[in-house]
Amino acid sequence: MDAHPTGPKENSVDLDALRADLEQVVRESEATIAALNAEEIDEDGDIVEDDAAEAADFTESDREDAMVDAAEARRAEALEALARMEAGSYGVCVDCGKEIPEARLQFRPEAARCVEDQERFEEAEA
Numbered sequence: 001m002d003a004h005p006t007g008p009k010e011n012s013v014d015l016d017a018l019r020a021d022l023e024q025v026v027r028e029s030e031a032t033i034a035a036l037n038a039e040e041i042d043e044d045g046d047i048v049e050d051d052a053a054e055a056a057d058f059t060e061s062d063r064e065d066a067m068v069d070a071a072e073a074r075r076a077e078a079l080e081a082l083a084r085m086e087a088g089s090y091g092v093c094v095d096c097g098k099e100i101p102e103a104r105l106q107f108r109p110e111a112a113r114c115v116e117d118q119e120r121f122e123e124a125e126a
């Protein structure tokens with residue numbers, strides 16, 4: 001009769017929705033990596049490898065390598081976020097330990113840091 005929501009109530013962040021988002025990021029990144037690593041996909045949707053043709057075109061290959069690197073980095077971030085969910089530390093900045101705002105997690109579910117620490121982190125990397 002009364003349809004009450006299930007799941008933990010102590011946390012306002014909808015972890016199930018964010019987990020689904022992260023799993024989608026992982027799938028999309030893997031599809032991107034597979035597509036970039038493949039010369040073509042046949043009519044059954046199977047990837048047809050053609051390493052010789054790819055190796056012959058270094059410029060195209062370099063550009064694709066950069067895109068693969070970006071997709072792999074995003075996939076790794078999403079997997080790390082999923083691991084933090086399993087560990088119960090998800091949604092907390094890995095640097096300062098403060099809660100990451102829900103709006104930021106919805107925009108970037110793989111975020112490991114609050115906005116301030118992410119900016120500091122990126123400046124340090126640059």
Ligand SMILES: [Zn+2]
Binds near residue numbers: 094115117
């Ligand atoms: Zn922080």
